[in-house]
Structures are given as C-alpha cells and as structure tokens.
Amino acid sequence: MSARPPSDRSAPGSKATLATRCIHAGATTDAVSGAVMPPIVTSTTFAWEAFGEPREHIYTRSSNPTRDALERCVAELEGGARGLAFASGQAATAGVLDLLDAGSHVIAPLNFYGGTRRLFDHVRRRTADLDFSFVDMCEPGNVEAALRPETRLVWIETPTNPLLHIVDIGAITALARSRSILSCVDNTFATPCLQQPLLLGADLVMHSATKYLGGHSDVLGGIVVAADPDLGRQLHLLRSASGGVLGPFDAYLVLRGIKTLALRMERHCANALAIARYLEGHARVARVYYPGLPGHPGHALAKRQMSAFGGVVCFEIRGDSAAVGEFLNRLHLFAIAESLGAVESLAGQPATMSHSSVPTAERRAMGIADNLIRLSVGIEGEADLLADISQALDS
Ligand SMILES: Cc1ncc(COP(=O)(O)O)c(C=O)c1O
Incomplete structure (x- = not known):
C-alpha cells in the first residue's frame, strides 16, 4: 500500500x-x-x-x-x-x-x-x-x-x-x-x-x-x-x-x-434562546431583544438568512441605571465585562461600556437606553445560567 x-x-x-x-x-x-x-x-x-x-x-x-x-x-x-x-x-x-x-x-x-x-x-x-x-x-x-x-x-x-x-x-x-x-x-x-x-x-x-x-x-x-x-x-x-x-x-x-466554532455556536445559540424566552416572561423585564423570538421584528428575515440566532441577548430592565447596576452586581456566573463571543458568559450596560464612545444624544438616537443590558451568553450549562439570571432578577 x-x-x-x-x-x-x-x-x-x-x-x-x-x-x-x-x-x-x-x-x-x-x-x-x-x-x-x-x-x-x-x-x-x-x-x-x-x-x-x-x-x-x-x-x-x-x-x-x-x-x-x-x-x-x-x-x-x-x-x-x-x-x-x-x-x-x-x-x-x-x-x-x-x-x-x-x-x-x-x-x-x-x-x-x-x-x-x-x-x-x-x-x-x-x-x-x-x-x-x-x-x-x-x-x-x-x-x-x-x-x-x-x-x-x-x-x-x-x-x-x-x-x-x-x-x-x-x-x-x-x-x-x-x-x-x-x-x-x-x-x-x-x-x-x-x-x-x-x-x-x-x-x-x-x-x-x-x-x-x-x-x-x-x-x-x-x-x-x-x-x-x-x-x-x-x-x-x-x-x-x-x-x-x-x-x-x-x-x-x-x-x-x-x-470548535461550530460546536460552540450550537451551545451559544441554544442557551441564548432559552434565556431570551425566560426573560420574555419576567415581570421585571420591559423588553427583550433576540432575533430568535417570534415577536422580534427581524425574526422572519433572520430565519431566512441565518441558520440560528446567535449568542447575544439584550433586554431592558424595569428601572434606571441603578436597577442595571443592582442586577449586574448580583450575577455570579456572568462576569461584568466588555466583549462577547467567548465560552464564558458576560454581561454589561452598553450605554456605559461597549457604546460609551458614542455621544449621549447619538446613543439615544440609536435606541440604546440606559436600562439596556447586553448578555453574551456562554457555553455553560443552560440550567445554571437561567438560575443565575433568575436569582439576580428576583432577589
Ligand atoms: C460587531 C463588532 N465589530 C467590530 C468590533 C471591533 O473588534 P475588536 O475589538 O477586535 O477591535 C467589535 C468589538 O466589540 C464588535 O462587537
């Protein structure tokens, strides 16, 4: 041979x-x-x-x-x-x-x-x-x-x-x-x-x-x-x-x-969808942004041009920046940090973190409110992530 x-x-x-x-x-x-x-x-x-x-x-x-x-x-x-x-x-x-x-x-x-x-x-x-x-x-x-x-x-x-x-x-x-x-x-x-x-x-x-x-x-x-x-x-x-x-x-x-990208993306997407669904039904959440939810304005288009909906979920918490800070400080698994897309879950406030370089008036025109929270959902176990968010919202 x-x-x-x-x-x-x-x-x-x-x-x-x-x-x-x-x-x-x-x-x-x-x-x-x-x-x-x-x-x-x-x-x-x-x-x-x-x-x-x-x-x-x-x-x-x-x-x-x-x-x-x-x-x-x-x-x-x-x-x-x-x-x-x-x-x-x-x-x-x-x-x-x-x-x-x-x-x-x-x-x-x-x-x-x-x-x-x-x-x-x-x-x-x-x-x-x-x-x-x-x-x-x-x-x-x-x-x-x-x-x-x-x-x-x-x-x-x-x-x-x-x-x-x-x-x-x-x-x-x-x-x-x-x-x-x-x-x-x-x-x-x-x-x-x-x-x-x-x-x-x-x-x-x-x-x-x-x-x-x-x-x-x-x-x-x-x-x-x-x-x-x-x-x-x-x-x-x-x-x-x-x-x-x-x-x-x-x-x-x-x-x-x-x-390992394909494997990681599967888990990012599955975890993010579960979290988006959970947040949608929570009384302390005013609005959820996730293209995998049927109520998202881009859902039909996302289904056409994407094979899944990604690992980032955003939501507006009821309240102001103080409510954002309290929620973020109560999280155990999600680190408060800039960036996204890695194996570990991260959370942050776009207004003061990823989009702080955009002047306030422009940021507001972009639709980024101070009570907006961005979650980069990692590949940890889904139940653990849900439990972390739940205790941070409910305590
Ligand atoms: C959508 C998007 N494009 C570009 C960049 C810039 O990438 P880098 O931080 O690697 O310079 C970022 C960073 O957060 C991003 O989120």
Whole structure:
C-alpha cells in the first residue's frame, strides 16, 4: 500500500457541513512534518534561495505561514477568494476603509458597534475626508434614499451590536452592486456558521476575531475576506503598507478557536434562546431583544438568512441605571465585562461600556437606553445560567 503524503490532506470543499469545514478548512496540516496543526512560525524574515530568488514568504508584515493558514481557513469558511488577518477587528475595518479615495461617501447603519461608529465618524471623517450617512438599514429603502454619486461603500452589520437588528443582506448588497458600490458585512455576531454574507451577495465580510472565532477571551484579532481575488490583492497591498497585521501566535490561537466554532455556536445559540424566552416572561423585564423570538421584528428575515440566532441577548430592565447596576452586581456566573463571543458568559450596560464612545444624544438616537443590558451568553450549562439570571432578577 502506498503511503499518503501529509500534504495530500486537501480542504473539504464547500459541500461539507460547517462542522467539518471548521476543522479542516484551509488544509492546515504541515506539508513537511505532517503536524496536524500548523507550526507557529515566528520568523520575521525568510532567506532567499539566491539573489533575485525569494521564496513564497519574504517578510512577515506581508505574509507569514501561520497567518496564511488562518486566512485560508476563514476565506474558505466564508466562501471567499482571499482572507486577510489584522491585529484587531478595528484594524480590519480600517483596512477596508483604506480602499476608499478621499471624498468618498459611505452608508452605514444607525445602530451598530460603537467603536466602528467612532472610527467612521470621529477619525476617518477628519483624517481621510470620508463622509458617512447613518441610516436605519432594517428598511432597505433608507439605503437607496441615502445614495449619492460619490457613494463607494455600504457597511452592513447584522445582527447589530447591541440591539440585534436584522438587515436584509441580499437586498442591500444587490442594490449596492447595481450601482457598482462595494458592500462589506460585519459578520462578528453571526460567524460563518450561522450566516455567509458573500454567498448572499456581499463583496467583503469582516470579523472581530476577538469574539466567536477566537472564542476564549485570550486573543485580539480581525479578519476581512474578499469575494474577488483582485479586491483581496488590493487589500493585501494596503495592509502591507499600513502594517496592522495579526502576529503568528495570535493567528494560531484564532485558528485553534475555529476548530470548535461550530460546536460552540450550537451551545451559544441554544442557551441564548432559552434565556431570551425566560426573560420574555419576567415581570421585571420591559423588553427583550433576540432575533430568535417570534415577536422580534427581524425574526422572519433572520430565519431566512441565518441558520440560528446567535449568542447575544439584550433586554431592558424595569428601572434606571441603578436597577442595571443592582442586577449586574448580583450575577455570579456572568462576569461584568466588555466583549462577547467567548465560552464564558458576560454581561454589561452598553450605554456605559461597549457604546460609551458614542455621544449621549447619538446613543439615544440609536435606541440604546440606559436600562439596556447586553448578555453574551456562554457555553455553560443552560440550567445554571437561567438560575443565575433568575436569582439576580428576583432577589
Ligand atoms: C460587531 C463588532 N465589530 C467590530 C468590533 C471591533 O473588534 P475588536 O475589538 O477586535 O477591535 C467589535 C468589538 O466589540 C464588535 O462587537
């Protein structure tokens, strides 16, 4: 019987289930040693075969074998041509904005991650002469109404952080494409396991890999995947120029996280749905935001474009900021902390935490009330999480 070389282990292809693809996408087995996880290549530079004959990798700011393995993996999971890993989600978003010439106009959601809003409105408006319109994207007509001759990018986030609005990716990306405008979807909350924006028509998909992809609150990273190889090449050139790349140790951690992504997402979603249902029936809860609840305005759309509803649940507690503080301080299993998407459950007040960088008036216009609480539901036992929330609400 002839031996099969390690490099013969090919990627599983788009027909395999997500559970299989999360483990095998990118064919990351090391061709030389057969190591099933790629080595962490720390070298910043790579010796040339001879003068004028560089090898595949030249300098780690441009490419690195460990980062390449992660990029191949995420590109394949998203169904794209090329992945580019950045030092954080924010660096990835900045990398997408670098595609735009000064004077370009960008349409972005009214309600989305506060840090992205800060980068758009308070940094790139000033430093790159970009202009932004923030519109409620739950109604695709609002995007059409905001179009200008100089519009070059539509930035979509769905589900949105924190109010979990659901945006019709197919409708908005079709509109953008019909006007030769780029579209990019922040897919952080859904992950490729629940939603694949490129297959719905987007040109670019972006992730804060700090969240579900990494999944263990121990690595900061960002990834952009381009549907088209040329767009991928442009992003690569721009990233090499600006230098905000993901280091090899961090690339390895994100890749390791992705191996269990499908399994984790199943549990995140099941726990979140159980908590949303529980909160809906609680007298101290004024309103629950979770796209898996039939009463959520985006429920039907979420069922169409997502395979499950994600691990974040938000709710408004009856009362003011003091009631929020009392509830958060009574929790035992949920840590009061920024961030989301990791194995452990976290809770916070968007107004003073994830969205504190958004000025109060803008935050109110986004619909983020002071009594809003965001839960990043982890993968602990469902009964334990429900018991923790119940004692914190009832005591
Ligand atoms: C939806 C979303 N996009 C982007 C980011 C930014 O990612 P990072 O913190 O990795 O820079 C975050 C961070 O919370 C986020 O929630």
